[in-house]
Amino acid sequence: EVQLVESGGGLVQPGGSLRLSCAASGFTFSDHYMDWVRQAPGKGLEWVGRTKNKANSYTTEYAASMEGRFTISRDDLKNSLYLQMNSLKTEDTAVYFCAREFLYCGGGTCYTRWYFDLWGRGTLVTVSS
Amino acid sequence: DIVMTQSPDSLAVSLGERATINCKSSQSVLYSSNNKNYLAWYQHKPGQPLKLLINWASTRESGVPDRFSGSGSGTDFTLTISSLQAEDVAVYYCQQYYSAPCTFGQGTKLEIK
Numbered sequence: 001e002v003q004l005v006e007s008g009g010g011l012v013q014p015g016g017s018l019r020l021s022c023a024a025s026g027f028t029f030s031d032h033y034m035d036w037v038r039q040a041p042g043k044g045l046e047w048v049g050r051t052k053n054k055a056n057s058y059t060t061e062y063a064a065s066m067e068g069r070f071t072i073s074r075d076d077l078k079n080s081l082y083l084q085m086n087s088l089k090t091e092d093t094a095v096y097f098c099a100r101e102f103l104y105c106g107g108g109t110c111y112t113r114w115y116f117d118l119w120g121r122g123t124l125v126t127v128s129s
Numbered sequence: 130d131i132v133m134t135q136s137p138d139s140l141a142v143s144l145g146e147r148a149t150i151n152c153k154s155s156q157s158v159l160y161s162s163n164n165k166n167y168l169a170w171y172q173h174k175p176g177q178p179l180k181l182l183i184n185w186a187s188t189r190e191s192g193v194p195d196r197f198s199g200s201g202s203g204t205d206f207t208l209t210i211s212s213l214q215a216e217d218v219a220v221y222y223c224q225q226y227y228s229a230p231c232t233f234g235q236g237t238k239l240e241i242k
Contacts, residue, residue: 003178004178037233043235044222044233044234044235044236045222045224045233045236046233047230047231047232047233061229061230063230064230097178097179099179102184113167113184113226114167114226114229114231115169115181115184115224115226115231116169116171116179116181116224117181117190118178119178119179119180120178121176121177121178
């Protein structure tokens with residue numbers, strides 16, 4: 001089954017750290033750019049960051065508000081995506097989703113577009129004392 | 130960053146009636162070189178993964194019922210459900226992927242009247 005399953009959420013104190021995981025199955029994970037998106041309680045969706053694929057040097061990009069505190073990584077052998085969150089703030093409380101970017105391959109060429117054709121159900125992170 | 134603003138925030142429609150959700154971007158998401166609007170629509174039901182409905186503003190994803198349609202260009206877009214079904218109750222989001230960072234609308238909650 002093609003799916004993404006997040007894990008690792010929980011309660012953490014302000015200033016603390018947490019590592020989220022996203023297990024991918026049913027597709028060639030290594031080909032895709034992968035993203036984290038979050039949703040704070042009662043709020044809309046907010047892009048967190050992304051990691052590109054090996055062909056693009058696993059380049060990572062982050063939302064400005066998370067740059068320097070959050071680190072995205074991936075393990076293509078384990079079909080897994082990670083989000084290391086440090087120096088957590090109460091405003092980081094949210095459901096965190098992993099999402100797959102659209103990828104098209106044809107005629108020997110692949111291209112990606114920054115919309116998301118597969119999402120996980122999310123994992124809740126609560127930052128509170 | 131491009132700001133995406135949806136209207137209304139919530140909407141109640143009778144079964145079988147039309148539902149219309151609007152999305153406005155703070156700047157154009159139309160790429161002139163290919164004449165494509167970099168705009169997607171998603172459906173989110175509680176406890177389920179988000180589902181991609183439409184990309185390029187008007188291209189339905191495979192398997193999405195044809196009662197869902199997207200329209201618009203430039204800065205103004207619309208998601209229309211032609212005949213509301215009970216299973217369409219959800220929150221709907223638009224997203225631009227024209228420029229970094231990608232950004233989402235705040236969501237529109239669709240309910241049955």
